Amino acid sequence: MILTPEVLTIIIVNIIFIIFTLIAFIISIKISFQWNRDATTQLQYTLEKQSFLTATIIKYIFIIKIPLFLFFIFTLDKISFILPGAMCGAGVVDATAYGSPLFILKILNLYIFSYWLFLHNEDIKYENQPYTKLKFTLFNIASLLFITELIVEIMMFNAIDTTKIVDCCGTIYSSSATFYISDFFHIGNPILLAIFYSNFLFMISFYLLKKASLFAISNILFIITSIITLIVFFGTYIYEQPFHHCPFCFLQSDYYYIGYFLYTMLFIGTIFGIATGFIPSSNEIKERRYKISLTFNSFYLLSVSLYPILFYILNRVWL
Amino acid sequence: MKNSFNLYLLEFAINALLRQKSKNFFIVIVFTFLTFLLTSVFYITNSIKYELDTTVDTLPQLIVQNMKAGRHYDIDIDTVDEILTIEGVEDAIPRVWGYYYFKKADVYFTLIGVEEFENQYTKTLSNVVKKIDFENSSYMLMGKGVKKVMHENYYKDYFNFIKPNGTLKKIFLGKSFDTQTELESNDIIVMTNSDIREIFDIEENLATDIVVKVSNPNEIDTIARKIQLLYPTARVVTNKDIKISYQNIFNYKSGIFLTLFIISLFTFFIIIYDKANGLSSEEKKEIGILKALGWQIDDILKEKFYEASIISLFSYTVGVTLALFFVYILQAPLLRDIFIGYSALKPSFVLPFIIDIQTLFLIFFLTIPIYISATIIPSWRVATLEADEVIR
Amino acid sequence: MIELKNIFKIYETNSIEKVTALKDINLSFNEGELIVLKGASGSGKSTILSLIASLSKPTTGEVIVDKKKISKLPDNFASIYRRDNIGFIFQKYNLITTLTVQENILLPLIPLNLNISLAQKKLERVMKMFQIEHKKDSLVKNLSGGEQQRVAIARANVNNPKIIIADEPTANLDKKLSLSFIEIIKKLKSENKTIIIATHDPLFFNLDIVDREITISDGTAIL
Numbered sequence: 043m044i045l046t047p048e049v050l051t052i053i054i055v056n057i058i059f060i061i062f063t064l065i066a067f068i069i070s071i072k073i074s075f076q077w078n079r080d081a082t083t084q085l086q087y088t089l090e091k092q093s094f095l096t097a098t099i100i101k102y103i104f105i106i107k108i109p110l111f112l113f114f115i116f117t118l119d120k121i122s123f124i125l126p127g128a129m130c131g132a133g134v135v136d137a138t139a140y141g142s143p144l145f146i147l148k149i150l151n152l153y154i155f156s157y158w159l160f161l162h163n164e165d166i167k168y169e170n171q172p173y174t175k176l177k178f179t180l181f182n183i184a185s186l187l188f189i190t191e192l193i194v195e196i197m198m199f200n201a202i203d204t205t206k207i208v209d210c211c212g213t214i215y216s217s218s219a220t221f222y223i224s225d226f227f228h229i230g231n232p233i234l235l236a237i238f239y240s241n242f243l244f245m246i247s248f249y250l251l252k253k254a255s256l257f258a259i260s261n262i263l264f265i266i267t268s269i270i271t272l273i274v275f276f277g278t279y280i281y282e283q284p285f286h287h288c289p290f291c292f293l294q295s296d297y298y299y300i301g302y303f304l305y306t307m308l309f310i311g312t313i314f315g316i317a318t319g320f321i322p323s324s325n326e327i328k329e330r331r332y333k334i335s336l337t338f339n340s341f342y343l344l345s346v347s348l349y350p351i352l353f354y355i356l357n358r359v360w361l
Numbered sequence: 362m363k364n365s366f367n368l369y370l371l372e373f374a375i376n377a378l379l380r381q382k383s384k385n386f387f388i389v390i391v392f393t394f395l396t397f398l399l400t401s402v403f404y405i406t407n408s409i410k411y412e413l414d415t416t417v418d419t420l421p422q423l424i425v426q427n428m429k430a431g432r433h434y435d436i437d438i439d440t441v442d443e444i445l446t447i448e449g450v451e452d453a454i455p456r457v458w459g460y461y462y463f464k465k466a467d468v469y470f471t472l473i474g475v476e477e478f479e480n481q482y483t484k485t486l487s488n489v490v491k492k493i494d495f496e497n498s499s500y501m502l503m504g505k506g507v508k509k510v511m512h513e514n515y516y517k518d519y520f521n522f523i524k525p526n527g528t529l530k531k532i533f534l535g536k537s538f539d540t541q542t543e544l545e546s547n548d549i550i551v552m553t554n555s556d557i558r559e560i561f562d563i564e565e566n567l568a569t570d571i572v573v574k575v576s577n578p579n580e581i582d583t584i585a586r587k588i589q590l591l592y593p594t595a596r597v598v599t600n601k602d603i604k605i606s607y608q609n610i611f612n613y614k615s616g617i618f619l620t621l622f623i624i625s626l627f628t629f630f631i632i633i634y635d636k637a638n639g640l641s642s643e644e645k646k647e648i649g650i651l652k653a654l655g656w657q658i659d660d661i662l663k664e665k666f667y668e669a670s671i672i673s674l675f676s677y678t679v680g681v682t683l684a685l686f687f688v689y690i691l692q693a694p695l696l697r698d699i700f701i702g703y704s705a706l707k708p709s710f711v712l713p714f715i716i717d718i719q720t721l722f723l724i725f726f727l728t729i730p731i732y733i734s735a736t737i738i739p740s741w742r743v744a745t746l747e748a749d750e751v752i753r
Numbered sequence: 754m755i756e757l758k759n760i761f762k763i764y765e766t767n768s769i770e771k772v773t774a775l776k777d778i779n780l781s782f783n784e785g786e787l788i789v790l791k792g793a794s795g796s797g798k799s800t801i802l803s804l805i806a807s808l809s810k811p812t813t814g815e816v817i818v819d820k821k822k823i824s825k826l827p828d829n830f831a832s833i834y835r836r837d838n839i840g841f842i843f844q845k846y847n848l849i850t851t852l853t854v855q856e857n858i859l860l861p862l863i864p865l866n867l868n869i870s871l872a873q874k875k876l877e878r879v880m881k882m883f884q885i886e887h888k889k890d891s892l893v894k895n896l897s898g899g900e901q902q903r904v905a906i907a908r909a910n911v912n913n914p915k916i917i918i919a920d921e922p923t924a925n926l927d928k929k930l931s932l933s934f935i936e937i938i939k940k941l942k943s944e945n946k947t948i949i950i951a952t953h954d955p956l957f958f959n960l961d962i963v964d965r966e967i968t969i970s971d972g973t974a975i976l
Contacts, residue, residue: 047403048719050619051726054626058734080825082812084765090827091745094658098741106730113722120719124605169830369863380851650847651860653808654908655836657829660864748808 046124048117049199055110056192059103063192066099067185073178079170093174096181097162103188104155111148112302115293125208131290132211140198147191153313154184160317173322211288215273226270234274238267242343245315249332257332258319261312264339268308272346279349284361304345311338367663374667381644384636389676395629396680396728397687401696402618403720404688408712417604422581423573425588426596435567436595443591444573449584451576455568457554459561461522466510471549474557499556500533506547508537525562532556626727630735637739645746652748665740666733673732677725689714754947755782755805755916760814762800774800776972778814782949784915787942787962790951792969798951801969802918805949806839807831818916836861840909840946842919846901848908850894854885857893858908879907883937898930906937917941917948923956931956938962 069092078086118131128134135141158180165173226234241264248257273287280292280300293301315335318328354360378385425444427436436455444453457474501520503511511520511534521529532552563569573588575581585597648661687693692712760778763771774797782788790798803809804816807823816824823834848857858879862872880886883903893901909917919938923931931954939962942948950957957963968975 047619048723050623051723054623055726055730058730062734062737082810082825087810094662094745094828095738095741098662098737102733102737106726109722110726113726116719116722166827166829169826171827367864367866369859369866373860373863376852376856380849646847647849650843652832653806653835653841653843654861655832655839655912656861656864657832659829660832663864748803 046117046121048113048120052110052114052117053196053199055106056195059107060189060192062099062103063185063188066096067182067189069093069096070178070181070185074175074182077175077178079174093178096178100155100158100162100181104159107152107155111152114148115290118290119294121202124204125202126204127207127210129210129291130288130294132214132288133208134202135290136214137203137206137208138198138201140194140201144191144194144198147187147194151184151188151191152309153316154180154187156313157317157320158184160321164321164323211291212285215287215289226274231275234267234271238271239343241267242339245339246336249336254328255319257335258316261315261319261335261339264315265308265312268342268346272304276346276349278361279353282353282361304342307338307342307345311335311340311342315339370660370664371667371671374664374671377647377664378668378671385672388633388636389672389679391629391632392673392676392728392732393680393683395625396677396724397683399622399727400681400684400720400724401688401693402622403724404684404715405693405696405712407715407717407720408688411713411715414604417600420600420603421572422575422578422600423585423588424598425571425573425592426598427570427592428594428596433596435563436570438566438568440592441571444571444588447584447587447591449575449577449580450573452574454572454574456570456572457557457561457563458569459557459563461550461560463510466514468510469548470507472557472560473549473551474554475551476554499531499552500535501550501552501556502535503537503551504547504549505537507550522560524560530556530560622727626731630731633732633735634739637736638742640739640743645743648743648746649748652746658744661744662740665736665743669733669736669740673729677728680728681721681724685716688712754784754819755780755949756815756817757781757801757804758815758817760801760804760811760816762797762804762809763812774972775804775811778972778974780967780974782947782965784947785942785945786964787938787948788950789957789960789963789966790949790969791953791958791966792951793953796969797972798969799920802920802949802951805916806841806918807835836865836912838914838916840912840914840917842905842909842917842922844921844924846905848893848901848905851892853890853892854880854896854904855889857904858911860908861911875911875913878913879910882910882940883907898926899933902926902930902934903937910941915946917946919948919950919952921952921954922950923952923954928956935960935962 069089073089073093073096076085077089115131118134121134122128122130125133125137128137135145158177161173161177161180165171165177241260245257245260245264248254248260269289273289277287277289277292278284280297281288290301291297292304293299312335314331318331318335323331350360425436425440427434438455441453441455444450459472461470461472462468463470511517516534519531519533521531524530557563558565573584575584581599581601585599589595589597651661652658688696689712757778757780760775761773762775763773765771778797778801780801790801792798800809804811804824805818807816807826811824814824815822818834818838821834823831826834849860855876858876859872862875876889877886880889883906885900885903885907888896888900893904896904917938923934926934935956938948938950942962958966
């Protein structure tokens with residue numbers, strides 16, 4: 043068990059989150075089954091009041107979750123110094139079987155919570171609140187996922203053994219790893235890059251054609267292609283080392299914390315992109331979301347592309 | 362846009378807080394105290410950690426000890442020559458030292474032996490050696506803490522060490538010395554190797570341990586492993602190991618404190634919840650009026666959130682600042698004694714001023730989310746009151 | 754303009770006890786009318802006011818204002834409706850005494866986060882109208898009874914609502930202040946506002962500006 047003050051803090055906040063999520067979850071179940079907009083019973087009025095509580099709880103959790111996520115990454119970094127063999131967060135994530143699922147869950151939940159907030163804001167614009175049931179059904183799923191995340195997180199910290207040596211990111215993210223990442227290495231850079239850039243081009247064309255759902259799907263794919271190309275190709279140019287593929291190391295001070303910037307761009311760009319397609323809204327708002335999504339995604343694309351380009355200009359060779 | 366920052370609301374929130382002075386004052390005091398306590402603990406541990414880190418950096422990179430039956434045992438001096446043959450090893454120096462228990466004052470001294478012409482393993486020691494008059498044997502140099510103990514126990518010119526066979530060894534008191542960090546030097550006594558061998562009854566061909574210097578610090582672990590392979594039963598400790606184990610002790614001690622803190626957090630939560638729930642009829646009426654005037658439930662929640670933010674941010678800032686003052690200017694009386702229990706000789710050192718953003722964030726996450734979470738349900742209760750019932 | 758159709762309001766104080774505040778109320782008010790609801794306290798007239806202001810929802814029945822069904826609006830819409838259309842005058846004024854006149858009048862506008870010039874405009878209009886401009890920075894607790902009255906009414910009018918609702922406005926006032934209140938009501942009526950006053954103050958009975966008097970007794974209306 044690794045019990046630094048940082049870990050303890052995260053666990054305490056998680057426990058608070060679990061309690062509140064359970065409260066919201068119970069309300070949410072009631073609403074999913076008993077909500078009736080047109081009823082004038084005491085029950086309906088109570089449910090309406092309670093739906094406020096749920097929305098408030100979700101907003102509260104979301105507001106704290108984002109800095110907490112950054113803090114979590116910071117903590118992983120800090121722990122990596124105590125774990126033998128780990129040089130960055132990647133080692134910590136890999137130290138237990140819980141690490142990778144936890145990470146994926148965390149990011150997934152960030153997306154789901156953001157999506158819920160978008161949906162909620164849209165819902166309260168209308169007198170008949172048409173998306174209430176959908177909202178709360180979604181929340182039922184989201185809260186189960188969230189509680190799972192919190193429990194897995196506690197289990198992960200519990201399972202970290204400071205006497206066991208862990209793999210460094212050099213071995214995890216390489217073409218010889220047993221992790222599924224290695225498969226991507228074998229596909230080859232040119233193909234992966236082609237997929238990445240054409241994904242972006244498809245995104246733009248869907249915007250021009252105003253095909254919202256396709257736009258949203260291309261955003262989802264963009265998340266995947268971005269991360270893969272970041273690990274396999276762009277990362278190496280950030281590190282200026284052909285075999286350094288780790289997606290965590292550039293979150294450290296040695297690289298001016300560029301990782302936070304890149305991931306944030308990607309997150310904002312894609313969440314707005316997904317919202318465009320899957321949240322029914324007015325054309326004006328859709329237009330705004332398209333623009334935000336494209337702007338941030340472009341920032342991301344340009345930023346990552348700059349690294350190899352600058353490298354080539356300065357050194358006249360590719361890695 | 363509805364979600365943008367509302368200055369009017371902020372002003373209203375401040376006024377609302379001032380209208381409930383006694384209740385809010387109490388909350389601010391409790392919160393500030395909690396933050397103060399927590400921050401002080403963190404500042405103290407950070408400073409001690411820094412102090413220790415600096416100390417550890419002056420420690421040797423590699424120490425080789427002989428182990429027999431799981432316990433430390435003196436090591437053969439011939440080992441030095443073998444270690445010197447390992448590539449990357451710059452130097453290997455045998456050390457003769459030990460702990461001496463001075464029963465009367467209930468303290469431990471660390472006795473360190475030096476040889477005039479041999480390489481010393483720290484710069485400090487090199488400087489110290491220059492001061493020793495080797496002609497005059499049976500003479501010792503001491504750290505400030507030792508000097509104090511001697512003085513307190515009326516030893517002015519010499520001190521009698523009790524040898525293992527029961528006889529005494531008289532050593533004359535020499536000068537005291539300063540070192541880079543006070544933690545390192547306080548309980549140290551330096552004298553010649555032969556004197557120490559006599560006091561502890563260590564034979565000529567043995568040493569307490571061997572200090573290894575490595576030319577490339579990145580190679581320390583590799584060389585440690587090589588030495589371990591040569592001497593499978595020896596204990597090879599690197600300075601990194603020491604650093605990690607100190608960190609772990611700290612985290613453990615901080616962990617205990619934090620556990621206590623959690624309990625107080627819980628109490629804090631309950632107090633706040635209770636206070637926030639206990640609305641006077643005055644307050645309830647006010648909310649009812651606001652609703653009648655057209656305020657939405659969301660607006661009232663927002664206002665309550667502003668109130669909570671103001672209180673928590675204010676208390677946080679005050680608590681952290683007070684802690685800064687308490688720890689670094691007043692040098693944290695009472696509290697520091699919990700953490701500095703490393704030797705019976707209480708080192709009297711100044712806590713170095715270290716501020717680190719991560720700690721501030723840590724404290725932020727420990728206090729503010731808890732406060733705000735305690736206010737969520739009460740605020741919601743208030744905001745969803747039936748307005749018409751309170752207006753009558 | 755305002756219609757109450759088949760209104761029943763039942764309060765469940767707990768799962769066993771039920772209080773029927775209103776039984777089958779059917780009323781309608783035209784624009785510009787001044788209506789007085791008479792009745793003893795507890796008769797249900799305050800409940801009717803709450804319903805019109807969308808502060809509470811009927812157990813059955815509908816409340817329709819300006820052809821819009823307001824009885825089932827979700828909270829945020831109900832609040833917006835109230836803010837834009839209703840001016841509430843309370844029995845004891847219910848001003849925040851530790852704030853200034855300005856701050857009190859601006860209370861309804863705070864959530865709107867308007868830009869300063871717009872807020873100022875609205876503020877000045879009502880302060881002029883009710884003649885308390887000269888006291889705008891005074892704390893309410895330092896004002897006389899009459900001045901406080903005018904602040905309360907100014908606050909109710911800051912958004913220029915179409916409907917004014919007053920619940921026992923003169924219950925705590927002496928005759929002089931009651932009469933000045935009636936003067937102000939006359940002024941508001943001249944602006945074609947719909948005014949509904951719940952009161953058992955005889956000063957209001959048989960007043961020439963009153964268009965209708967409705968007696969509410971034990972939850973039912975006696976026209």
